[in-house]
Amino acid sequence: MKKKIFALLALVMIVMTASAYKLTSTESEQGTIRFAVGGNSVTEAAEGATVTIIVSPKPGWGTDGVTAMAYMDADEMRARTRTGIDPSLVRDIEVTPVEGKPNRFTFTMPAHHVEVSATFIECQIHSGDVNGDDMTNIADVVALTNAIIAGTTDLKYDINGDNQVTADDIIALVDIIIVVNDDK
Ligand SMILES: [Ca+2]
Ligand SMILES: [Ca+2]
DSSP: OHHHHHHHHHHHHHHHHHTEEEEEEOOBTTEEEEEEETTEEOSEEETTOEEEEEEEEOTTEEEEEEEEEEEOOHHHHHHHHHHTOOTTOOEEEOOEEOTTOTTEEEEEOOSSEEEEEEEEEEOSSOOOOTTOSSOOSHHHHHHHHHHHHTTOOOGGGOTTSSSSOSHHHHHHHHHHHHHHHHTO
């Protein structure tokens, strides 16, 4: 009886290992790419799983779209060659943008590893990073507020692009921070 249970466990483990495929992304200086299944961060997924691609562009950058590519690793390639199946299978996967979330996309996991790359575009809107630390957060609100109190006319503080530095720029900056956090 015990042996049977172990054999069953071993089988389950083999099946589980065999059905998970890697999720990787190409590196970029303009942002990062993560993956999630059912709200949990993952680095691999089973065939048929709905995978969410979460792109986090750096302040001042946005996503123009992503490309997902199914590919085989060397082991799988060798196995396929032996069985006579075309080893050159590398193909695009259809990716669906998530409505209302410009930096999120979903796709259905194939029975292959998947590599995702994103196209980043420079945003015309202000990044909100007024203190220049590559992050847009509450510290920038403080820096902007202090600059306004000090009577600055420096247009680097003109968040909403109306060529003046006023309290409206604080509101515009808070809006940017809400959008940035929503994408995390
Ligand atoms: Ca900042
Ligand atoms: Ca302004």
